[in-house]
Amino acid sequence: MDLKSMTMEELTDCIVELGEKKFRAKQIYGWLHQKLVRSPEEMSNVPAKCLEKLLKEHPFYGVEEVEHYVSKIDGTQKFLFSLHDGNMVESVLMKYKHGNSVCISSQAGCRMGCRFCASTLLGLSRNLYPSEMLDQIYAIQKATGERVSHLVVMGTGEPFDNFESLCRMIELLCSPEGLNISHRNITVSTCGIVPKIYEFADRNPQVTLAISLHSPNDTMRKELMPIANKYSMDELMKAAKYYTKTTGRRITFEYSLVKGVNDKKEHAEELISRVKGMNCHVNLIPVNPIKERDFEQSTQNNVTAFKHILERQHIQVTVRREMGRDIQAACGQLRKSYKERSGNE
Template identity: 65%
Template sequence: MPDIKSMTLTELEEYVESIGEKKFRAKQLYEWMHKKLVRSLDDMTNIPKALKQKIKEGVGMLSVTEVERLTSNIDGTAKFLFELHDGSIIESVLMRYKHGNSVCISSQVGCRMGCRFCASTIGGLTRCLEPSEMLDQIYHIQHAIGERVSNVVVMGTGEPFDNFDHLLRFLELLTDEKGLHISQRNITVSTCGIVPKIYELADKQLQITLAISLHSPNDEMRRALMPIANRYSIQEIMDACDAYIKATNRRITFEYSLVKGVNDKPEHAKMLIDLLKGKLCHVNLIPVNPIDERDYEQSTKDSIYEFQHLLEKHHIRATVRREMGRDINAACGQLRKRYAEKKGL
């Protein structure tokens, strides 16, 4: 059975009654957790001590604990390191924009996808996060800064579709009008391309933004960068994306990390144009972040903007992701890895 923060209100009502308590207590608990963002049972002033004790001795309530916070001197981006109940470490990033506060969260402790340019996958997968542990990254940050989080990106450590059921529950709770009630349209979920789950998500007909970590215009190059490409071809991903667009009428974002001399040449842009032409999509060009364990270099600014120009010339909307928090290792997995090394974890 999940902890109480991972339960829907209906499940919480059933649980409360199953331990001999009145049904209305579930609504009180739910409001404390998801609206008032209280992260400890002890702070719930109208909940009887006996009920709190039953919960503590039963399913419990999971929360994250902040162990470190770094704030960029460049742009105010803040990187949070959180410790989980089992001692695992995850990270989240707060990004401040004119349109509001955006938080990028982790969905797993580590990752088993093995993408060559990503620090998150070094060391492999430890475990999947519970829905409550995904939620609490957002809840903690909103409480810490005293400002509303308006946008959420599930693009931190981990592959969200490798934690699919918990991802769906997280989305249900996050968008619930009885909770924080973040609009589905303000949520982006990224995947490296687990094709069956793209179809499953399409069937849910949610209004979130789906982002595909593409990073290459052909299978041979993609297999060298991303092991998942050995399971699913680019054409299979494109077919799944077409089904998603048809089911949701939502534009898909294709993420493309530019690596100097590897996938950033004009011929690569032309292949990408052929692949995406006519699709309801947007391309997010990402200057790759250097990682000590990898020999990849970031593309030159001239190469990046030439790549963008070629896409837009052929009516494919493309933007270059603004680099945020580089002075605090804000790229996915970098700070967590260095913290673990420092602590000998």
């Protein structure tokens, strides 16, 4: 296991096994997860010999900034990071009144195949290590000098397709010896891997769950999201209800509005029949057009009408505020653009 993916307990056991003094573990963990060092050489009070022995068995993995853009529209910041093997991931910093929120990637690429998403166009390269998920947050906090208070795991990749690394990352991020971010300030989005929804509810009951729904029925959902061929809407809704009952927390349903596809009155009414009575919130997302797909963004009138239909049935609903459009802030756009520009497709 790499160094930054280890818990405090694992690092302590490792240090003792190497014949080093136990307190070294606390020093090293603090350098990694509080001082957010970008290289092992920055750990100035740890003997070189101790680090050499440690790094021989547990490499130092993180991310390196490749590109960084700041939106002139709203100040949103988009980062393109490289990994140690040359893979690329994207992260976004969004500033709100309640604090700074970072959206991170959980995989290099994605294999879920959702038709409106740029992340999946290049397929899945590999899962990210817990350290590589964490280090997107650490690198952004270090680069901006501002505290990150909220996390959204909604960037490139399907978090539940990298489940154990996701759970370990959350454990490390919420550790009192680390950034100590509250579980309640974390949102994880899934396209709907049903068994993992049950497991996640049991293991991380304080974390907010968002489900990418995007359709009110199986037929349409199968056309938009291949995962729907494996898990039906009934199975998905049953898992969602388990989550709300087990955790006591509200669930979010993400619904991307595509012009002429899923944005009509009958779609809104069918969606209501699915979610009414649940402790939930519907987040309407005017879809981000990508050149490889023929989907168009719903008109403002259709978005507003869809929202009002849900509101009249007392469904909590918002329209996601579009952020960073001038810097390709949507998932997968910057990574793909960089590969095209550098001839690495």
